[in-house]
Structure formats: structure tokens, C-alpha cells
Amino acid sequence: MRVWSLLKFYTVLVYAFMFAPILVVLALAFNASQFGGFPIEGLSLRWFYKLAENEAIIRAMRTSLALGALTALIATTLGVLASLALVRYQFPGKAFITTFLISPVLVPETVLAVGLLIFLRWLHMPRSFALLVIGHSIIALPFIVLVVQARLVGIRKDYEEAARSLGASPFQTFREVTLPLLLPAVFAGALFAFTISFDNITATIFWRPSGLETVPTQIFGMLRNSVSPEINALGFVMICITVGLPLLAGAVARYFSRKKI
Amino acid sequence: MARVELVNIRKSFGALKAVHGADAVFEEGSFTTLLGPSGCGKTTILRMISGLESPTSGDIFIGERRINDVPVHKRNLGLVFQNYALFPHRTIGENIAFGLKYRNISPSDMAQKVKDALDIVRLPKVQDRYPSQLSGGQQQRIALARAIVIEPDVLLLDEPLSALDANLREDMRVELKAIQDRIGVTSIFVTHDQSEALAMSDKIIVMSAGRIEQIGTPEEVYNTPATAFVAGFLGASNMLPARVLGRDASHILLETPEFGQTAVALARAAALGTNRGATLSTGDKALLMIRAEKLTLGPAGGDAPQAVVENVDYQGQLARYFLRIGETRLQAINMIDAAPFLAGQTVSLTLNPNACSALPEDTSA
Ligand SMILES: Nc1ncnc2c1ncn2[C@@H]1O[C@H](COP(=O)(O)OP(=O)(O)OP(=O)(O)O)[C@@H](O)[C@H]1O
Ligand SMILES: [Mg+2]
Numbered sequence: 203m204r205v206w207s208l209l210k211f212y213t214v215l216v217y218a219f220m221f222a223p224i225l226v227v228l229a230l231a232f233n234a235s236q237f238g239g240f241p242i243e244g245l246s247l248r249w250f251y252k253l254a255e256n257e258a259i260i261r262a263m264r265t266s267l268a269l270g271a272l273t274a275l276i277a278t279t280l281g282v283l284a285s286l287a288l289v290r291y292q293f294p295g296k297a298f299i300t301t302f303l304i305s306p307v308l309v310p311e312t313v314l315a316v317g318l319l320i321f322l323r324w325l326h327m328p329r330s331f332a333l334l335v336i337g338h339s340i341i342a343l344p345f346i347v348l349v350v351q352a353r354l355v356g357i358r359k360d361y362e363e364a365a366r367s368l369g370a371s372p373f374q375t376f377r378e379v380t381l382p383l384l385l386p387a388v389f390a391g392a393l394f395a396f397t398i399s400f401d402n403i404t405a406t407i408f409w410r411p412s413g414l415e416t417v418p419t420q421i422f423g424m425l426r427n428s429v430s431p432e433i434n435a436l437g438f439v440m441i442c443i444t445v446g447l448p449l450l451a452g453a454v455a456r457y458f459s460r461k462k463i
Numbered sequence: 464m465a466r467v468e469l470v471n472i473r474k475s476f477g478a479l480k481a482v483h484g485a486d487a488v489f490e491e492g493s494f495t496t497l498l499g500p501s502g503c504g505k506t507t508i509l510r511m512i513s514g515l516e517s518p519t520s521g522d523i524f525i526g527e528r529r530i531n532d533v534p535v536h537k538r539n540l541g542l543v544f545q546n547y548a549l550f551p552h553r554t555i556g557e558n559i560a561f562g563l564k565y566r567n568i569s570p571s572d573m574a575q576k577v578k579d580a581l582d583i584v585r586l587p588k589v590q591d592r593y594p595s596q597l598s599g600g601q602q603q604r605i606a607l608a609r610a611i612v613i614e615p616d617v618l619l620l621d622e623p624l625s626a627l628d629a630n631l632r633e634d635m636r637v638e639l640k641a642i643q644d645r646i647g648v649t650s651i652f653v654t655h656d657q658s659e660a661l662a663m664s665d666k667i668i669v670m671s672a673g674r675i676e677q678i679g680t681p682e683e684v685y686n687t688p689a690t691a692f693v694a695g696f697l698g699a700s701n702m703l704p705a706r707v708l709g710r711d712a713s714h715i716l717l718e719t720p721e722f723g724q725t726a727v728a729l730a731r732a733a734a735l736g737t738n739r740g741a742t743l744s745t746g747d748k749a750l751l752m753i754r755a756e757k758l759t760l761g762p763a764g765g766d767a768p769q770a771v772v773e774n775v776d777y778q779g780q781l782a783r784y785f786l787r788i789g790e791t792r793l794q795a796i797n798m799i800d801a802a803p804f805l806a807g808q809t810v811s812l813t814l815n816p817n818a819c820s821a822l823p824e825d826t827s828a
Contacts, residue, residue: 366536368565368609374565375536
């Protein structure tokens with residue numbers, strides 16, 4: 203019994219240490235005081251207004267959203283196609299390709315970032331927004347492959363075979379049967395990809411062309427000068443996006459599953 | 464509707480040979496069952512006809528057309544699976560209409576066809592439900608409706624009843640057969656349940672380990688099995704090692720230690736060309752096959768062979784006897800007249816030579 207209560211206590215502590223900083227950011231975002239710190243002297247939304255007026259931050263936010271959306275689109279498309287090939291077809295070198303697709307998770311991000319950069323240098327290509335999109339897609343791909351593969355394994359081949367026997371071509375079968383059944387995983391995967399891209403800082407610092415800022419690099423830049431309360435407000439917005447989106451997705455998925463299957 | 468013909472079909476999965484050279488004809492409008500134990504290659508043959516698997520060698524004809532290279536979706540076949548495989552994200556109506564979308568059919572005709580198909584399977588009111596809202600038996604009927612609504616040339620059914628519980632299974636069996644009779648589509652049905660096969664089929668193809676053992680009507684495969692495997696697989700039978708003493712135009716004379724000389728009508732031994740008993744000649748080793756229900760017990764005494772009842776399995780009207788003559792064990796299934804014979808009793812055995820078959824010695828075992 204004593205061991206258990208100790209363990210419980212310890213677990214609570216771990217979580218407290220994990221979440222306390224986040225809670226601090228969330229709370230301080232509403233602090234009216236110029237010099238962010240406790241005790242909170244009054245509630246206000248002034249840092250949010252300030253945020254909305256800050257051109258650099260707005261630009262960074264736009265870049266991040268576009269980057270996240272493109273990453274989600276590309277990584278999800280490639281991830282779904284790769285998963286289909288890996289689950290539904292037999293071909294030589296399958297195990298190797300699976301490992302290869304998953305490997306970006308295993309390689310330290312810094313190494314991956316430097317590697318891609320050297321590769322581009324070798325191709326004589328400058329750093330660009332496109333590079334960021336490609337890089338983020340590579341980082342997000344393994345997650346999508348894992349999520350979509352897991353779901354695809356659970357979709358019995360019978361459905362596709364029934365559709366084929368009824369006259370649907372392979373593509374029609376994919377569009378009418380496989381994709382709809384796969385949709386929850388595709389959706390979850392796309393969301394993952396978006397969040398991964400939206401959060402990413404390490405690789406982004408290596409890959410971004412000079413002058414281009416994403417939200418994380420913008421915050422990083424601002425922190426070098428001082429800890430402005432604006433950063434807390436921006437942190438609040440980011441947390442809302444990265445936590446809120448999956449929650450929203452979950453709700454949408456539940457709604458569809460209640461309506462349909 | 465069309466006939467289907469397999470010519471020397473082989474299929475290997477890597478080193479594993481799943482089908483070794485199968486030849487078969489499925490007549491137009493007939494109901495043929497592929498029967499055999501698990502893993503004998505029934506599904507593989509069905510999948511090759513459907514196009515979901517391609518044969519390693521050999522030809523498949525539907526009608527007059529060789530269809531080896533025609534992709535699945537252009538073969539116009541109806542497929543029914545063991546697990547129904549209804550699209551879970553589509554309503555019943557959409558499921559049934561699925562195949563119609565790929566055939567030039569006007570929306571009003573389509574609605575009518577869906578309605579007709581639902582009437583045929585006697586589920587007129589479920590159009591707007593989802594598959595998960597139906598019972599297993601209902602789902603399987605919808606799967607059947609979805610397969611027949613496209614008016615397929617051939618209907619392929621892979622153990623469609625085996626996911627259903629026993630009672631429902633018998634009802635569905637009768638209904639399925641009635642529907643097939645009515646629409647007259649050439650049907651190929653896979654099962655490992657012999658009573659299903661015997662009850663439903665025009666023809667049965669008995670398979671074992673990737674080979675076709677016999678093709679015949681239910682009566683033929685039951686009464687005149689071509690091989691020891693078929694005799695053992697369908698019903699209960701006794702197989703006694705025998706020697707061929709001689710043959711004439713109509714009979715083959717076998718000798719067994721237990722029953723002495725038995726003249727087996729050659730018509731039975733040589734059923735329909737597939738019977739390898741036809742090749743037996745004097746001096747050969749053979750098997751004398753006696754169905755358990757054709758071996759009759761009587762009171763001890765007389766000239767007939769005497770056996771000891773070792774065990775009795777009482778089944779109401781019938782009793783199944785486990786008997787011993789010397790070291791040979793036999794089974795008999797008899798109607799019970801007054802009271803069954805009891806374990807330990809000595810009885811006399813009579814066998815009706817007209818109900819026996821001569822088989823070549825089983826080389827596969
Ligand atoms: N895709 C495949 N890859 C490798 N081997 C296979 C494949 N499909 C079937 N086999 C093998 O081929 C043999 C025949 O299989 P098949 O599914 O045709 O048997 P079946 O008669 O339908 O059996 P069951 O009654 O259990 O369904 C089996 O040994 C099986 O393991
Ligand atoms: Mg099978």
C-alpha cells in the first residue's frame with residue numbers, strides 16, 4: 203500500500219512539473235502588468251491586442267499556417283499512398299522501404315536537418331520556403347504512415363474485393379470504399395502532420411531562408427531580447443491551436459461515426 | 464448466365480502448390496459445390512474464377528471466352544463472402560445499388576432493381592439502414608441481393624453460411640437454393656460441410672490437398688465414391704483391404720478376410736470415368752468400401768460373419784454400432800427395430816453387395 207501511495211505522489215509531481223510551466227504561460231498571458239511575473243496584478247487582454255497589431259507576428263503566423271497546411275497535404279497524400287503499397291501489395295524490399303519511411307523518427311532532427319541542407323547545397327539549391335515544406339513533410343511522414351497503416355490493416359480486403367467484383371475499377375474502389383473507410387486515419391494523420399510542422403523549431407532554424415520566420419522561430423527571436431508579456435499571449439494562442447485542433451477533430455470524428463457506421 | 468470451364472488449372476504460392484491441375488466444367492444454370500477439408504484449395508479455385516487470383520498455368524473460360532487476362536471488374540460475376548463484406552459506410556440501398564452504378568442504368572430503373580432485389584431476399588424495408596443495424600442472416604441476404612442485382616454471369620459463394628448459427632444456417636440454405644433455382648444463375652458454392660453440399664448441389668466437386676478427387680451428382684459421390692478419400696469424407700464408411708480375384712463384364716470379385724468373396728457390380732466400381740476402381744485387374748490389392756448404413760446387424764448364428772459389439776451410440780431412431788471382427792473394426796448405422804443391440808453382444812453381419820464399391824488401394828495416405 204505504502205509503495206502505491208508513494209508512486210501516486212511521485213506521478214502527481216511528474217505531471218505537476220510537466221504542466222506547471224504551461225499553466226504559468228497561460229495565466230500570465232492575461233496579466234495586465236508590463237513586467238510579466240507573479241503575483242498577477244490585474245486581468246487584461248492588452249497583450250492579445252498588441253499581438254494582433256504586431257506585423258512580424260502576424261506574418262510568422264501566416265507562414266506557419268501555410269507551412270502546416272501544405273505539410274499536412276503533401277505528407278498525408280504520400281503517407282496514404284505509401285501505406286496502401288506497403289499493406290496491400292507484395293513486392294521485394296518491402297521491409298527495407300518500411301524502415302526507410304519510418305527512419306526520420308529515429309534520426310536526431312539536427313542530423314536530419316544538416317543532412318538535407320548539405321544535400322541541397324550539393325544540388326546548388328538555395329534555402330527556400332519549398333525546402334521547409336519538403337523538410338517538414340519528411341519529418342511528418344512516418345507518423346502518417348504509422349497511423350494510416352494501422353487502420354488499413356484493420357480494413358478487411360473483402361470490402362475492396364467485393365467492390366471490384368461489382369464492377370469498380372481499382373481507382374473507383376479506392377475512392378468509393380478504401381478512402382471513406384480510411385478517412386478517420388487520414389484525418390488524424392493530417393492533423394498530426396499539421397501540428398508537427400506548426401511546433402517544429404530545430405529543423406526549421408536550419409532550413410528557413412533568411413528573413414522568413416515561423417511562429418516558433420519568431421518567439422525564439424523575441425526571447426533573445428527580453429521576455430515580453432506578448433510572448434505569453436502568443437504561447438496561449440499556440441497552445442489553443444495545437445490542443446484545440448485535435449479536440450475539434452475528435453469531435454468531428456465522433457459526430458461522423460455516430461451518424462454513420 | 465454462362466458455363467464455366469477450367470482447363471488444367473494450377474496455382475502455386477511460392478513453393479506451396481495450392482492447386483495441382485484442376486479440370487472441371489460448371490454447366491450453365493447449375494449449382495456446383497466445391498467440397499473438401501480446410502486448406503484443400505477451394506477458395507483458391509473460386510478466387511481464380513473471380514479474377515482475384517491468377518492461375519500459375521491453365522485456362523479459365525466463362526461462356527466461350529477465355530478470361531485469364533480479364534480484370535475482376537470486367538468479369539461480371541457476383542461474389543458472396545463468408546463475412547458478408549457489406550460496405551459499412553453505405554446504407555443497404557446504396558450497398559445493393561453499388562454494382563449498378565457501373566452499368567448504364569437510369570436512376571429510376573436502378574431504384575426498381577434495388578427494390579426487386581430486396582423483395583427476392585425478403586427484406587423489403589431495410590433500404591435506409593446501415594449494415595451494422597442488421598443481424599448476420601439479414602446481412603448475408605443483403606450480400607446475396609447485392610451480388611445478384613447486377614445479373615452476373617456466374618455467382619460465386621465462399622462459405623456464405625458458415626458464419627451463421629445452426630438453425631439459421633439451414634433456413635438460409637433452403638432459401639439460397641430457392642433463389643438460385645428461381646433466377647437460374649450458374650452458381651459455384653464453396654463449403655466444407657458435406658450435408659450442405661449434398662442437400663444443395665446439382666454437382667459436387669470433392670477436393671483434397673489441391674486435387675479434384677471426384678466430380679459427380681450428390682448421389683454419385685455418396686454412393687459410388689471414386690477414391691478412398693471421398694468415401695471417408697462423405698458419411699461414415701468402412702474400408703476393408705481386399706484382393707481382386709477376378710472380373711467379368713459386369714462384376715468385380717473381391718476377397719476380404721472378414722466377408723470372404725464379394726461380387727461388386729462394376730457399374731458401381733466404374734462410376735463415370737473418374738472412378739479409378741475401373742482400372743483394377745486380377746491380383747491387385749484393392750479396398751472394399753461398405754457404407755455404415757448398409758451393414759446390417761442380426762442375431763448371432765448362421766453362416767454370416769460374426770462380430771462383437773464394442774460400443775453403441777444411441778441416436779433415437781438410429782443406433783451407431785462400433786464392431787469388431789477379429790482385429791478389424793467396423794462401423795454400422797442401423798434403424799432400431801425393437802431394442803438396440805447391446806455392447807458385448809455377438810451379432811451376425813450382412814452386407815448388401817449392391818451397396819458396396821471397389822476402390823483402388825489408397826495411395827495418398
Ligand atoms: N495468398 C496466399 N498466399 C500463400 N498461400 C496461400 C494463399 N492463399 C491460400 N494459400 C494456401 O493455399 C492452400 C489452399 O488454400 P485455400 O484458401 O484455397 O483453402 P480452402 O480449401 O478454401 O480452405 P478453407 O476451408 O479453410 O477455407 C492453403 O494451404 C493455403 O495456406
Ligand atoms: Mg476457403
